[in-house]
Amino acid sequence: MWISQTYHTNTSNKAVDFGSTPVGTPVYAMANGVIGTISSAYGSYLTLNVDNSDHKLFYVHVYKFKVAKGQRVVVGQQLAEIAPQSVNGGYAPHLHLGLQPQYNLMDYLSRDISIQSKYTAIQAVWFDDENRFDWSKHKDLSYENTATFKKGEKVQFTGVQNARKAPAGVITGESVVGQTGSIYDNPREAILDGINYTWYDIHIDGGGSGWFADVGKFEVFVAPQGPTNCEEEVNRLLGEIEGLRTGYRASQDLLGAKAEELTKANGEIKLLKACIEENKNDYANLEENYQKVLEARNRIEQEKLVAQEELDRLQQDRDLGALITEILRKLFKIK
Numbered sequence: 001m002w003i004s005q006t007y008h009t010n011t012s013n014k015a016v017d018f019g020s021t022p023v024g025t026p027v028y029a030m031a032n033g034v035i036g037t038i039s040s041a042y043g044s045y046l047t048l049n050v051d052n053s054d055h056k057l058f059y060v061h062v063y064k065f066k067v068a069k070g071q072r073v074v075v076g077q078q079l080a081e082i083a084p085q086s087v088n089g090g091y092a093p094h095l096h097l098g099l100q101p102q103y104n105l106m107d108y109l110s111r112d113i114s115i116q117s118k119y120t121a122i123q124a125v126w127f128d129d130e131n132r133f134d135w136s137k138h139k140d141l142s143y144e145n146t147a148t149f150k151k152g153e154k155v156q157f158t159g160v161q162n163a164r165k166a167p168a169g170v171i172t173g174e175s176v177v178g179q180t181g182s183i184y185d186n187p188r189e190a191i192l193d194g195i196n197y198t199w200y201d202i203h204i205d206g207g208g209s210g211w212f213a214d215v216g217k218f219e220v221f222v223a224p225q226g227p228t229n230c231e232e233e234v235n236r237l238l239g240e241i242e243g244l245r246t247g248y249r250a251s252q253d254l255l256g257a258k259a260e261e262l263t264k265a266n267g268e269i270k271l272l273k274a275c276i277e278e279n280k281n282d283y284a285n286l287e288e289n290y291q292k293v294l295e296a297r298n299r300i301e302q303e304k305l306v307a308q309e310e311l312d313r314l315q316q317d318r319d320l321g322a323l324i325t326e327i328l329r330k331l332f333k334i335k
Contacts, residue, residue, distance in 0.1 A: 003117040004094055006125060007104065013058040015098025016105050020118075023093050025082040027062050029073045031055075031143045038069050043089035043096070046079060050143045054151075054186045055103065060096035061088035102188060107139040139196070141189065148214055149183055149200055156180045159217035163210025167199035168192040172210050180205045180221050187214075 004019030029048060036047035036056065045060040046067070062080035067073055082093050099105050106126075115133035117123055128134045149155060157175040165172050167190035185201040188211075197213035204210075212218065328334070 001113055001115055003115060003122055003126070004119065006122055009101050012100075013056075013098035014101045014103070014105070015058060015060070015096045017094050017096050019092065019094040021082050021094050023082055023084045024064075026078050027059055027080045027082065027095060029075055029077045029079055030057060032074050033057075033072070035067050035069055035071045035073060035079075038065055038067075040087075043091065044083050044087050045096075048073065048079070052144045055099055055108070055143050058096070058098040060098070061091060061094060063087050102186075104138070107141045108143055109138075111135055111140065139189065148198070149187070149220065151183055151186050154180060154182050154221040155200075155202065155218045156221040157218045161212060161215060161217045163202075163208075163212055164199075165210070167211050167213075168197070169211065173208065175204075175212065175217070181209075184209065 001018050002020040003016060005017035007014055007016060009015075031048065031050045031053075033048045033050040033053075036049050038046045040063075043061045044063045045058060046062065046065060048057040048059070049055075050057065059079060061083050063083035064081045066078045066080060073079065082095060084093060085091060097105060099108070115126075117127070123131055126134060126137055157177055157179045159175070159177060161175050162171045163173045163175065164170060167188045181202040181204040183200050184203045188199045188201075189196060190199055191197070192213065197215070199211045199213055202209060202212050202218075
């Protein structure tokens with residue numbers, strides 16, 4: 001990205017211009033958020049309200065909008081194109097990219113972006129001796145709101161600390177332990193004695209205000225609970241106790257019924273066990289009788305075989321006798 005102008009501020013935003021950008025170059029979302037304003041005025045622009053943040057991005061000198069007001073967009077989604085001079089208010093084609101006046105855009109850009117400039121005045125301010133962009137001259141901040149406290153929250157001081165006229169500015173007073181107040185503005189980042197602090201504009205309850213650094217000496221105020229009506233509380237507890245008693249009695253009744261069912265079940269189990277034992281004895285007797293019947297059957301079968309053999313032998317003897325008789329009759333011609 002080629003820088004053609006460093007920070008310049010108008011009533012709504014502080015921006016950096018990126019030149020050497022041909023007409024029609026796509027312009028993409030730098031953060032997740034919702035589209036705010038889209039307008040052909042003031043050089044044709046749109047705004048992007050960043051999710052989970054107080055930041056509003058201004059994309060100016062763009063046209064052929066690809067999004068609509070109120071539309072949610074994600075990082076990398078195309079928003080518009082670089083506008084020609086006839087549309088952007090008469091300027092050479094470039095992108096005017098900014099944030100609200102209290103923020104510095106370069107503090108939020110990815111360090112992976114290659115930044116260049118052909119203007120020696122810009123190189124002298126933001127580049128090193130080897131003409132490389134010097135990121136150390138800018139903070140490395142996140143678009144997302146990582147502040148501990150939010151605008152509109154009420155806080156209470158847990159320690160004594162200085163109040164200042166502005167972030168890291170002149171001391172105007174100090175807090176008192178137990179004092180409460182409301183955060184009036186969005187948090188700011190500012191360096192004091194070489195340390196970067198998050199600052200909050202706190203309006204003190206009862207009068208006075210100041211900017212206080214977040215050094216762990218105030219916390220979100222939690223209002224104490226008011227006294228309760230003792231009689232109402234006693235009645236409520238008595239009601240709960242009576243409810244517990246009723247539940248206990250119902251549980252006892254249910255337990256008694258279950259005990260009766262268990263006793264009955266135990267009796268039935270004993271009866272079933274006796275029946276099983278009786279059936280076992282009957283089965284044993286049947287098994288013994290079966291063996292006796294089987295033995296008798298086998299014996300009868302054996303006797304039947306012997307009788308059949310004897311019958312066959314007698315039949316054979318009878319047939320032989322009849323044959324001899326017939327031969328003798330024929331031989332002696334006996335009628």
